[in-house]
Amino acid sequence: MLLRHTPNEPSEREVLSINPAKTCQPIGAMYASLGIHGCLPQSHGSQGCCAYHRSMLTRHYKEPVMAGTSSFTEGASVFGGQANLVQAINNIFSLYDPEIIAVHTTCLSETIGDDIPAFVHQAEQKGFIPEGKKVIHANTPSFAGSHVTGYANMVKAMVQYLAEPSEEKGEYVNIVSGFIEPADMAEVKRIAGQMGVESILLPDTSGVLNTPQTGTHEMFPAGGVTIEELKKTGGAKKSLALGVTAAAPAADALQAKYSVPSMVLDLPIGIKATDRFVSALAETAGIDVPDIVTYERGQLVDVITDMEQYFYGKRVGLVGDPDQLVALTEFLVTLGMVPAYVVTGTPGKKFEKRIAELTEGLPTKVKAGGDLFLLHQWIKEEPVDLIIGNTYAKYIARDEDIPLIRHGFPIVDRIGHILFPTVGYKGGMRLVEKILDAILDRKDRDSSEESFELVM
Amino acid sequence: MAGTKESKLTPQELKEKLIEDFPPKMAKKRAKQIVVNKLDETGNPPEILSNARTIPGVITQRGCSYAGCKGVILGPVRDILTITHGPIGCGFYSWLTRRNQTDAGEDGTNFMTYALSTDMQEHDIVFGGEKKLQSAIREAYEIFKPKAIAVCSTCPVGLIGDDVHAVAREMKKELGINVFAFSCEGYKGVSQSAGHHIANNGIFTHVVGTEEKGEPGKFRINMLGEYNIGGDAFELERILEACGITLVSSFSGNATYDQFASAHTADLNTIMCHRSINYVAEMMETKYGIPWMKVNFIGAEATAKSLRKIAQYFEDPELIAKVEEVIAAEMPAVKEALDEARPLTEGKTAMLFVGGSRAHHYQELFSELGMKTVAAGYEFGHRDDYEGRNVIPTIKLDADSRNIEELEVENDPVKYSPRKTPEQIENLKAGGLTLSEYEGMMRDMEQDTLTIDDISQYETERLLTLYKPDIFCAGIKEKYAVQKHGIPLKQLHSYDYGGPYAGFKGAINFYRDIARMTTTPIWGLVTPPWKKANEVAEESAAA
Secondary structure, rough: OOOOOOOOOOOOOOOOOEOEEOOOOHHHHHHHOOOOOOOOEEEEEOHHHHHHHHHHHHHHHOOOOEEEEOOOOOHHHHHHHHHHHHHHHHHHHHHOOOOOEEEEEOHHHHOOOOOOOHHHHHHHHHOOOOOOEEEEEEOOOOOOOOOOHHHHHHHHHHHHHHOOOOOOOOOOEEOOOOOOHHHHHHHHHHHHHOOOOEOOOEEEOOOOOOOOOOOOOOOOOOOEEEEHHHHHHHOOOOOEEEEOOOOHHHHHHHHHHHOOEEEOOOOEEEEEHHHHHHHHHHHHHHOOOOOOHHHHHHHHHHHHHHHHHHOOOOOEEEOHHHHHHHHHHHHHHOOEEEEEEEEEOOOHHHHHHHHHHHOOOOOOOOEEEHHHHHHHHHHOOOOOOOEEOOHHHHHHHHOOOEEEOOOOOOOOOOOOHHOOOHHHHHHHHHHHHHHHHHHHHHHHHHOOOOOOOOOO | OOOOOOOOOOOHHHHHHHHHOOHHHHHHHHHHHEEEEOOOOOOOOOOOOOHHHHOOOOOOOOOOOHHHHHHOOOOOOOOOEEEOOHHHHHHOOOOOOOOOOOOOOOOOOOOOOOOOOOOOOHHHHHHHHHHHHHHHHHHHHHHHOOOOOEEOOOOHHHHOOOOOOHHHHHHHHHHHOOOEEOOOOOOOOHHHHHHHHHHHHHHHHHOOOOOOOOOOOOEEEEEEEEEEOOHHHHHHHHHHHHHOEEEEEEEEEEEEEHHHHHHHHEEEEOOOHHHHHHHHHHHHHHHOOOEEOOOOOOHHHHHHHHHHHHHHHOOOHHHHHHHHHHHHHHHHHHHHHHHHHHHOOOOEEEEEEOOOOOOHHHHHHHHHHHOEEEEEEEOOHHHHHHHHHHHHOOOOOOOOOOOOOOOOOOOOOOOOOOOOOOHHHHHHHOOOOOOOOOOOOOOHOOOHHHHHHHHOOHHHHHHHOOOOOOEEOHHHHHHHHHOOOOOEEEOOOOHHHOOOOOOHHHHHHHHHHHHHHHHHHHHOOOHHHHHHHHHHHHHHHHH
């Protein structure tokens, strides 16, 4: 048993976190920054933060993840990191020549209260920021929220720094992406393209963190939302925010500053959430949903009606990030499954309320600010048929002999998330296939000789 | 694409190419950290600047002190329950990511799959986190009932002034188990190396010497600086057992609390990773009278040599014979694997930028494969790891190294007992045995190769372009950037989830992995056929 010391009954805990279902803000900010074309993220803190974030993102994407650090020493921690950041900005532009540097803070620089805009201003005065290049920043204290909050803060910073006012609103929409995979971002763009809706996706890590092997390493791959596009977000017809936790803050900021109406949607995972996304796109653009989109939707519904019996009543334990869990929970309910346990490490009472609404009448336990240790103990009390979570959930899956579908961050032992989306109708098909594979493989393994089925 | 191609540039030109575009201040500093290997007339390598601050913004390989303490040193210990005191990130990132393997032993304890954190919130930063830490320790004890609890501090802890050591003392009293804390905040020192030092000092102070009953045996040693990546420790345990050598403790691959506690009862300290732990060996020699020697179990020949050194130290004919017997039994399989691999690897080139000893040790394996190491360097080594211990008296303390505590150690009034008399030591040395000595990496490298300390991404890119090596060794952060160049990267932190690479069986694994990596057909398919055709056409047109 890998988690042999986990007691069967939920343990009394007030302060101790065991096997977290979240990590800290800066890694989310670093990921978001990589979704700007030509951006080098800069971690303002000790070297270890940057090393840890780059390592974890690299394990997840199996791609180069480039970022600088302010390399705080004890001196910088006492006297502030001004000299370090100013020097870093100079060195980064001299050596790597990015279009933009996106600085995020850490618990260290937040604790000492470093004033990043003042430091950047100094770098500018010293002539360290070449003409036309940008430096933006987000405050991402690790002692509040989670990696999702850090992502949201950096995306918000992008529009706060770069969006420009526009007298007339354009015919395009902003799509603010939640904390999803590059493959998902590409799929969101594909759907908008299929519908003929002109859009700016921000951030956009597709083409940055899923690049081809060409025999050349590009420090700044072709993908990412450009600075020009980010400037234009202030003049969009509307912003669609995909996820209340990760995406809404940027859309709301655009509304507050430039009167771009903000519409907050769920991540388009599953039929209903994708329906809402597609409808919102159509409505915003004033068009009918094209047949090709309806066709893909029909394929997804079809495969579920074909296999509906295998989903029904199956109990699922979910662990991950709030926006994903909301959409997944809704989808599982659509499938006739029972989201028995829904745990996120990210704090937030609204999340608990939303899950409770989606699972009304079902025996669902939900926890925001929870951890994998709690999920495991719930499972020990009453088991589930399936777990959906990141790679760390595989220790529970193995100990309790329950199939696991990997979803969320980080996935460091499989590659599907790098290649294939789970958003949209196509993504729904992939999720359905994964769920069925997990359940039916288990059925094949466990059924008696006489009840072993050829056709399913 | 990878291909064996000697650079046309001289090493000095290569060095200049690496730094030519740097801002002047940076170029000046890096010039001292990039040196051409050339022994002077007295046989000494050139001086290299190391254990120096990383230049902000360069994109470094380095991590922090917390990573060195919690991840490297405490990570492989299965029965000390470690709590990270800080915001959630650090505990999360150091959770199971270093591939320290273990089972739960006969006592059934394995805490390595658990990440415990106080998950500090804004309130704790403002009002202090001591109470929270205290409660967390209490809760952890109630759930896990460990024999010891360690607390690792992250950056804000030192800044807000939480006295983790006072909390640990109080909880030790309350719970009746050993509780100790580490001030290993990420900003201490200039790299992981500071964290190794802080961790080892803590283990030495709070644990070593607290238990008199160590593993019984005739030839009793400690293995220092072996961290059981990918099961290395299991292979070494197997070999030592076959030789009849008893492993009293390991620092800290597959280690237990009791091993640390009884480490002072061993009769010899062997050091694998000189960087991370040489001071523990020195302190144990001073306090308990245990001599130490540098060993290297990376490489089959190096393993045989190290076993012979241990046997020579014990001056026991039976042990000497037994070691020879074990080597003789192991070598045929090694030779067979090498005979298969070497035709595929012979004449190829390697670069190693990793660790505080791995960049040195793994050159042995490449050399066994007939491969030349053309450039190497440490991520967090010090001058003695490069140039040898004889430079230690000339290493100047700076603002960063001054802050890392050096313990004052004296002969223990009760437990000090020299294992060898000064005459015996002299005789052993006269017989060719080197004790308390490490000659460093540079002396073992070929002349006119490059040594680069704390290499940056920029320099890595340049090196790859100017001098296409057949394989590059570093870590996960470098892996895919290097591979995008069409050059395979072998991770020497995680072994790419393979291994073990230590000992005889490890050498066999390594030969096979390197032969595979440098010949796997997929690298030949990076360029699509239509582009290949274009390239050929362009080349002939140019001709």
